[in-house]
Amino acid sequence: MISDDRAVTPAVGKALEVGIVLLFVGVMTTALYGGAVPDYRDAVGAEVGDRAVVAAAERVENAVPPAARDVRTVHGVDLPRSIRGENYRIAVENRTLVLDHPAAAVDARARLALPDRVESVDGAWRSSDDAVVVVTGDRGGMSVELTARAELGGER
Template sequence: MRSPDDRGVTPVVGKALEAGLVVLFVVLVTTALSTAVVPGYERVAGQRVADRTLASAAERVQQTVPPTARHATARTRVDLPRTIAGAGYHVRTDGRTLVLDHPDGALVARSRLALPDRVDRVEGSWSSREPAVVRVERADTGLVVRLLRGDDT
């Protein structure tokens, strides 16, 4: 049998249960976002930044090659973001292709360079932690495009 004093506890218990359900909901949503949604979004965003970074770098390399000269020397600075998805990375050559190497193996980018036939070869690499420079030099067999790190210039 209930006493008349029990009625005063009912609203307090009801509000405590409501607050507990709200806290439980917030914890569940936060856990779901931090374990599934946000990391997936960061990877997609990182891939897009990697693609744009490499496309921009390829454009700068192609612009550095003089349009008609066979015996020219040119030098251009290339701006690279220091990190992609929170980590440093490297850009290297693979023939006439630029390759972005990232510690996260899922963040890979490749960009084929559109260079004239008078370019004999493309060589070198960049680190995102150092200034990046493109230098085009003449050689006996044609032009050589070199990716140089800040300390190599």
């Protein structure tokens, strides 16, 4: 008696095809999420961080009036709410804006070009707050502070 197993061949062939496709998808997913995607997110996050800090530095520099001595101004600063999906902070260190981000690859700095009459620059912004620059001064000199709009109370 001769057995005929030819009816099983199409089912086995399809099972092998499905197995190969699943193996391919698994290898590609592992390769992308293990290397390419995180590297891309780091690169994009670093670029967004650089742009955010440079734009913030420009806004701080423009908030200082050119010739006024007796002044109190408040200027809003637009910051991205998150970079690389995380909240961050921008602080002043030695007249330089410094981005503090949980991802080590996202790092940015921008030196502030301010007139000599600006005696102090301090404060910090969190990305979750509405950021403002407060410039105050009199004949003795000027100061620049980075703060949140909520910290000003009712002042606009």
